Amino acid sequence: QVQLQESGPGLVKPSETLSLTCTVSGGSISTHYWNWIRQPPGKGLEWIGYIYYSGRTNYNSSLRSRVTMFLDMSKNQFSLKLTSVTAADTAVYYCARDVRGADNFDLWGQGTLVTVSS
Amino acid sequence: QSVLTQPPSASGTPGQRVTISCSGSSSNIGSNTVNWYQQFPGTAPKLLIYSNNQRPSGVPDRFSGSKSGTSASLAISGLQSEDEADYYCASWDDSLNGYVFGSGTKVTVL
Numbered sequence: 001q002v003q004l005q006e007s008g009p010g011l012v013k014p015s016e017t018l019s020l021t022c023t024v025s026g027g028s029i030s031t032h033y034w035n036w037i038r039q040p041p042g043k044g045l046e047w048i049g050y051i052y053y054s055g056r057t058n059y060n061s062s063l064r065s066r067v068t069m070f071l072d073m074s075k076n077q078f079s080l081k082l083t084s085v086t087a088a089d090t091a092v093y094y095c096a097r098d099v100r101g102a103d104n105f106d107l108w109g110q111g112t113l114v115t116v117s118s
Numbered sequence: 119q120s121v122l123t124q125p126p127s128a129s130g131t132p133g134q135r136v137t138i139s140c141s142g143s144s145s146n147i148g149s150n151t152v153n154w155y156q157q158f159p160g161t162a163p164k165l166l167i168y169s170n171n172q173r174p175s176g177v178p179d180r181f182s183g184s185k186s187g188t189s190a191s192l193a194i195s196g197l198q199s200e201d202e203a204d205y206y207c208a209s210w211d212d213s214l215n216g217y218v219f220g221s222g223t224k225v226t227v228l
Contacts, residue, residue: 035217044221045219047216047218058216059216061214094162102210102217103151103153103210104151105153105155105208106168106174108162108163108164109162111162
């Protein structure tokens with residue numbers, strides 16, 4: 001079955017760039033909407049944005065100036081870059097699939113904790 | 119501050135029925151479907167209810183969802199100890215052009 005797995009550094013310094021990758025196994029990335037969602041420790045969920053298999057993106061307006069997402073079809077991966085991070089960006093970051101867009105997240109990765117600290 | 123409003127907590131004894139509310143607006147719940155996610159500590163959320171009232175394969179039928187106007191509800195009938203978790207509602211918001219989540223409700227089985 002299709003599985004998602006996040007990877008990337010667990011510690012990022014303030015003002016630097018957070019970079020994460022989600023590897024899709026058991027299925028192709030060349031369809032559906034691929035999302036990033038985060039959850040600060042002890043808090044609720046926040047949608048970061050999605051990238052469609054065509055490459056079209058849509059980002060949360062509160063993060064738009066700092067977020068970039070892209071696909072790597074050859075590796076069946078999609079990635080997130082978040083620039084100029086602060087302690088407020090410390091969170092568990094999840095990748096998730098939305099089959100039809102503006103619909104629901106039917107498949108999630110296990111999540112990866114990223115801490116912003118010097 | 120979340121766009122969708124949920125009570126922070128709900129509780130019940132085993133076998134009871136518990137209901138969680140989710141209040142939104144015309145730009146989200148009022149014009150789009152509502153989904154519910156269940157999350158246990160230290161694990162990723164799991165899709166529990168989609169399209170207002172549909173259960174994915176494997177979700178027990180004691181979980182049910184409903185929507186009316188700009189509000190939605192999740193009901194757990196025959197509450198069990200393993201239902202102790204956090205529950206989040208979510209919907210697409212046409213004004214924000216993005217997904218929005220509720221603040222989450224922690225369900226405790228007494």
